[in-house]
Amino acid sequence: MIDSLLIANRGEIARRIIRTAKRLGIRTIAVHSDVDAGMAFVREADEALPIGPAPARDSYLRQDRILEAASKSGAQAIHPGYGFLSENAEFAEAVIAVGLVWVGAPAAAIRAMGLKDAAKQRMIAAGVPVTPGYLGEDQSPERLQREADAIGYPVLIKAVAGGGGKGMRRVERSENFLTALASCRREAASSFGDDRVLIEKYILSPRHIEVQVFGDTKGNVVHLFERDCSLQRRHQKVIEEAPAPGMDAVTRDAVCQAAVKAARAVDYVGAGTIEFIADASEGLRANRIWFMEMNTRLQVEHPVTEAITGQDLVEWQLRVASGEPLPLNQDQLSITGWAMEARLYAENPANGFLPSIGRLDHLRLPETLRIDSGVEEGDEVTPHYDPMLAKLISHSASRQEAIRELCDGVRKVEVWPVHSNAGFLVRTLRYPDFLSGAVDTGFIERHTEDLVASGEPDEQVLQAAAAALLPRKTSDVWTALTGFRLNAECDRQVAVEVGNKPYLVRMQDVPSTVRSNNGVVFLNGEAWEIGLPRAGQSGHGTGAGDGAIMAPMPGIVIAVSVAEGDTVRRGQPLIVLEAMKMEQVLHAPFDGQVAELRASQGSQVVEGSLLVRIEGEG
Known part of the structure; x- marks a missing residue:
């Protein structure tokens, strides 16, 4: 060792x-x-x-x-x-x-699997099924456009050197292809230093199934079964589980053996993941699952595999790297129960899931779950790295029990003043289609309106805010005048401010699931700032409605497509902003003219700063 x-x-x-x-x-x-x-x-x-x-x-x-x-x-x-x-x-x-x-993986294996086009060619030679697409050397926009047209839309443009969801664009129509290609190449060049792409047929009901594999220096390779990572947003995984719902024994054996075959084809050593895409329109079937790529490293979601197998994959890595054989052979590995992982991010779902940065003045994570976290209360979330705060993992006897355990834990998450996606995770875990296992990679996109909070506090939040702001209880009825009435039922009404808006609340009993702390109310993963109403508050600010386009996040301006005085149309791309290797395209809110332009390519901007102002026509 x-x-x-x-x-x-x-x-x-x-x-x-x-x-x-x-x-x-x-x-x-x-x-x-x-x-x-x-x-x-x-x-x-x-x-x-x-x-x-x-x-x-x-x-x-x-x-x-x-x-x-x-x-x-x-x-x-x-x-x-x-x-x-x-x-x-x-x-x-x-x-x-x-x-x-x-x-880690051998350099030769990293190279063999690092370029998606070459990896697919190798898999074809090894007898592993791959998704239909274009893997050619001709990278001219004209050739790529022709190939995409021939494959048939929708198609997926993917960076050859890609990974982690970066450098990927789904294209629905031929006329949108070249714009998406340019954006994909910029992101690929920024993230990987390589702007080459491949084209794949986009599967309309895709499930993301991946298999954990492990090899040692003695020539042994095993799989530790599959994970389902279909619940994604912008190709980034949000909730993962193991095993995959709807996976029968025959299909499991076929996909896991294909994964082992893929690992053996590159003489793999260490922890790796073979990723497959499945057409789940008629359920999981062995002949409708194709190789997508290999990640030659440990995965973020490895804890769910650890939970169902009872193994420590990091320990396996250290033992294999020390020259030891794999701790177990294939016959000694089995699935026990069901595990699920939710990724808690510092991001604002109500603002397009843009990253949220700042100091974690208040952070509470549930003690009932396994927590893998890199931050603690008082730490700073910076714009320099991935905004994941923690991974929350449950493990129970069945899928429904794992969901219930995870949901109960996520509901207790408290994060302030940084935004988090905890409330979004709670609504996702409670959603009927998710509960039934009817999930594919388009799930979040289809149900975003239901999964993202409306921005208005519900009655429970208002009650908790009122209770938190009431004067302290006292036995002296002459000083505790809240709700005081002569010869009438107590009717307590409290004026409060929640989320910078005033409300008049008729007091009732506050549910035990609602918690408050230092001017903030927490409920089901959401956080609400509370206080007494402020005189003269209008509740309105500058935004897209008056043509002022503000920076939605701190970042770097990587493209400006207009100049002052230009005429623009509603929906026209104006500026491309990049932060944390993620592109955000800002569009014209209505037809008009560029009255003011403060952004320039390469400039660093802060959240909320004015980038461009559009004046309406006429």
Whole structure:
């Protein structure tokens, strides 16, 4: 077994690796950017070394600084976690070249599976079914357009070097293809340094099924069954579960054996995931499931596999990297119960799920669930990294029990003043179609209106706000005048402000599920700021209705397609903003003329700043 381990990552996964390594008696070394110096994973490591400024390109993506830290600390091995350099073949080779142990996939396997077009060609040769599409070398827009037209719409444009949902665009009609292609290529170049794409037929009722595989240096490969990751938003997974609902034994055996075949085709070692796309229009069937890609690393959703198999996959990684055989063979692995994971993000569902940044002044996570988190109360959510706050995981005897346990836990989440998606997760877990297992990758898009809060507090929230703002109870009836009446039933009405709007509330009993803390009410994952009404409050602000287009999030302006004085039409793209490697296109709210333009390509903007103002025609 290795004796010292440097973790070349941050946040939740770094913390998880540190805890498993310590349990095995391995000394841990954390590297961190300047902005992460006070984070939990840094405090929990045996040693911590700074490697540069906040931007990942200046710290967590700096191979030289990570290797220098490994040398300085005397680390014997490097674990890359997921993201950042975890699927970088050059880094894997550099680690091995200086005599360190690489706790990850072989560089050859990373290369073989890293480019989606080449990976599909290899899978075809290995007899693994793949999705119909175009994998050619000709990357001219004209050729790609012709191929997409020939495949038939809708199609999916995917970055060849992509992953994590970046560099993907669904195109419904031929006339939209070139615009989507340009956007996809910009994002691919920004995220991966490679703007090449492939085209796939878009499956209309797609389920995202993935299989956890594991290989060792002795030639052994096993699978640890499947996960269903169909519940996605912008190709980013939101809720994952294992096993997959509706998966019968015959189909499970077929897809899991295909995954093992795929791993063997590249002589795979370590933890990996073979991702499949299934046409679920008639249920899961072995002949309607196709290889999509391989992630040559540990996945964010690995805890659900750990739960149903009873295995610690990080421990497996460390043992395999140390030269040991796999801890179990295929016959020793089985499924027990049902597990489900929800990703808690710092984002605002009511504002298009845009990331929310700031200090976590108040953070409460449920004690009834397994929590994998990289943040604690008082930490800062910055614009530099993925905004995931925590993974919340349940494990019960059945799918319905796992849902109920997870939902009860998520309802108790309290986050303030940073926005979170906890309320959105609660509504999703309660949604009838989700409860019945009728889920595909378009689920959230179809049901967004039902899953995102209306922005208006319900009666329970108003009651809790009123109760929290009432004067303290006293036995003196002459000083406790709230609701005082002579010869009449007590009729308590309280004027309150909830979410910056005034309400008059008739007091009733406050449900026990509602909690309040320091001017905030929490209910079912939602957070509401409360206070006494303020004189002169209008409740109105500047927005798209008056032609002022504000920055919905802090970020960098990567494209400006208009100039002052230009005539624009409603819905016309004006500005493309990028934050956390995610593009946000801002459109004209109505027909008119560009009266003011404050944005320029390459400029950094803050949330709420004016970018462009449109004046209506006439």
